[in-house]
Amino acid sequence: MFFVEVILPLALAKTFTYQVSETEYHFIKKGMRLAVPFGKSKIYTAIAIELHRNEPTLYQAKEIHQILDHEPMVTAVQLQHWFWIASYYMCAIGEVYRNAVPSALLLESETVVTAQASSFHNETDLSDEEYLVYQALQQQSSLKIDDIIAIVNKKNVFPIIHKLIDKKIVFLQEEIAEGYKPKLVRYVRLHPQYNSQEGLGALLEQLKNASKQKEIVLHYFQLNATEKKPIPVKKLVESANVTSAVVKALIDKEIFEEYYIQQDRVMYSGEATKKELLLSNAQQEAFDAIQNQFSNREVCLLHGVTSSGKTEIYIKWIETFLATGKQVLYLLPEIALTTQLVSRLRLHFGDKVAVFHSKFNNNERVEVWYQVLQNAEKAQIVIGARSALFLPFQQLGAIIIDEEHEQTFKQMDPAPRFHARDAAIVLANYHKSKVLLGSATPSLETYYNAQSAKYGLVTLKERFGRVQMPVVELVDIKDKYLRKQMKGHFSDTLIAEITTALSLGEQVILFQNRRGFAPVIECMTCGHIPQCPQCDVSLTYHKFKSQLRCHYCGYAMGKPSNCHACSSIDLTTKGFGTEQIELELLSLFPNAKCGRMDQDTTRGKYGFEKILDSFKNQEIDILVGTQMLAKGLDFDNVSLVGIMNADTMLYHPDFRAFERSFQMMTQVAGRAGRSEKQGKVIIQTYNPLHNTIQQVTRNDYEGMFKEQLYERQIYKYPPYFRLIKITLKHRDFDKLKEGAMWLYQVMSQALDMPVLGPEEPAINRIRNEYIRTIMVKIPHTQPIGSTKTRLQKVLNSFEAVANYRAIKVGVNVDFY
Secondary structure (H helix, E strand, O other), X not given: OEEEEEEOOOOOOOOEEEEEOHHHHHHOOOOOEEEEEEOOOEEEXXXXXXXXXXXXXXXXXXXXXXXXXXXOOOOHHHHHHHHHHHHHOOOOHHHHHHHHOOHHHOOOEEEEEEEOOOOOOOXXXXXXXXXXXXXXXXXXXXXXXXXXXXXXXXXXXXXXXXXHHHOOOEEEEEEEOOOOOOEEEEEEEEOHHHOOHHHHHHHHHHOOOOHHHHHHHHHHHHHHHHHOOOEEHHHHHXXXXXXXXXXXXXXXXXXXXXXXXXXXXXXXXXXXXXXXXXXXXXXXHHHHHHHHHOOOOOEEEEEEOOOOOHHHHHHHHHHHHHOOOOEEEEEOOOHHHHHHHHHHHXXXXXXXXXXXXXXXXXXXXXXXXXXXHOOOHHHOEEEEOHXXXXXXXXXXXXXXXXXXXXXXXXXXXXXXXXXHHHXXXXXXXXXXXXXXXXXXXXXXXXXXXXXXXXXXXXXXXXXXXXXXXXXXXXXXXXXXXXXXXXXXXXXHHHHHHHHHHHHOOOEEEEEOOOXXXXXXXXXXXXXXXXXXXXOOOEOEEEOOOOEEEOOOOOOEEEOOOOOOOOOOOOEEEEOOOHHHHHHHHHHHOOOOOEEEEOOOOOOOOOHHHHHHHHHHOOOOOEEEEOHHHHXXXXXOOEEEEEEOOOHHXXXXXXXXXXXXHHHHHHHHHOOOOOOOOOOEEXXXXXXXXXXXHHHHHHOOHHHHHHHHHHHHHHOOOOOOEEEEEEEEEEOOHXXXXXXXXXXXXXXXXXXXXXXXXXXXXXXXXXXXXXXXXXEEEEEOOOOHXXXXXXXXXXXXXXXXXXXXXXXXXXXXXXXX
């Protein structure tokens, strides 16, 4: 007997064994996709990870359904990496597999409704809806569930199908369908018989009365002469300015032949520049120092101030790997950044650059996957957000992690809740490749590792082209409100600076880390604030859509005209978001063109590109945005950056609030004055003497690092302690409270380290589920592996308690 061990794309911690024939046993390789039955009738796409001859003892091994690949789709290194992520971040291997592979490659079975062979039935017994389905099945052999929904124009069609099954008219079967389809482009060529001189004469004679057809044939010759390559139908139709029906008529007359060529969905048509990249002296020194560090270390941190030209150093470093035929992975924290960076790298490397992130559709992602797997010329450099980490690299030489301090590298939901920076370092270790981390404000953990010589460290202190660092000016808004020098949320200082910048034809960026118009609408009579019915938060007011929205579950309602509690019409907004800033700007600067960049304005596939391009082309004078703006975007003409309110970030209930605020403000400030002229940054705050804000004005990273490190040591936080957060969710408040207490007590007994909780978070109900959290602090002296094993045993015993089985448990390792 022959068996194959597989991973299923389900939240299951273990692998499963299936039976195969001897020929299949010799054909299947590790990393191939197999369609396997699981449960009563479902078919899933599994990945083969091992072939063996040991029969499972606990269950009867089923046979596989079919083999889906000729060659492995997943590499051995990938599988090794997946298992590491599953064990380190304490999640199921199936969850890692589901997250890692583009969903178009995860075929899932579709239920197909088929007519019974001997189906002659009395049609009068059927209801109208049943009759419609019966009629459709007379026309075609089978229907999918979606087809039936369309036929009867009803969402829930299962009762109808069940009645038809009872009457023995139809039966159900599972069918598996490939999600990815290659893109085919339609081309035409002239029929061979017309290729000679005589043939041409005969052809023109034949078409003398059909003027449009004759015209299109002449256009065909013209294109053929100038381009010397196959001619797509679309291009021919556009150049001749006729409909495609004319082309069809010529194909029917056998004058043209049509044929199809497979084409990539993401095409790059530009040319790479032949210009040699020249580094400045400071950059060259940093580049040499990096090469030096890599002679005895695997990871190096490049700590360069904003606008010091880190990207040029990366490009120079990438060149050294491409020369040896290696692949390079370039990770970025935000999709918004990829658009700017891709154009810069393509100028240099041409079509060797591939892009991979979640704004691509399924088919585009599959194509990049295959290009990386085949080590294609088009995918020598892969740029992407954290999901690009899972691509099947064959010869990975280097990983660059830009803006490595960003919290978006950490995946919060769904599992696996991995941190892309840490997972990339492990992946590089498997590939024996190098990792370069870059940031103007490194995270505390990375800088601590660099200081303790675990990583190499290279610092770059001057901006590119000797541009000076921006001047930072603090505005005390408490004082300005007292002196009545505020217009809306703008101080007179900020208004004066914006006016000056606009008069010089320069651009301005304003930063406010809140989207929407206002976070709260309050009744001035009774103090009532509209709340989300499913979450424990107030609704955010969005003026452009005139609605109140919940930013946690998406619930929305129209803007109330009166108070829901006391019917008073005296409603007012509290706080402010990007929408309100944009509206205030329109009244303060009616002649300036304003733009807004937040989650609401960048929803489409090209949402980021449209806004960034119009800002770069100076179609927008003032850009208002959330933290999307804070990352490495590069605009030459921005001379002024305004931070609307620095305090919202500082007083966040999180042990990293000061570190995050420093990073965010420094990064936003770094967008100013990136060309010849020195830029200016204005920070509006109620507390200008706050230590962190003072450190931003002095650009004093070292001071912030030492102060925060001292506090982290006292209060047992990273990098001195590792944190694991366990989140429990349930709809029943009392059951959750009881379950959380039980888990906390068992964990306190099983683990000899600080266990804190069970705590209600600031927002203790989301989507009608109450939340409790428990925190485990693991000292660096304790082995982390055995601690996690003990913790997993406790969690398994918690699941075994019948009363608590309904409570959802999420484990988040290194949640910061």
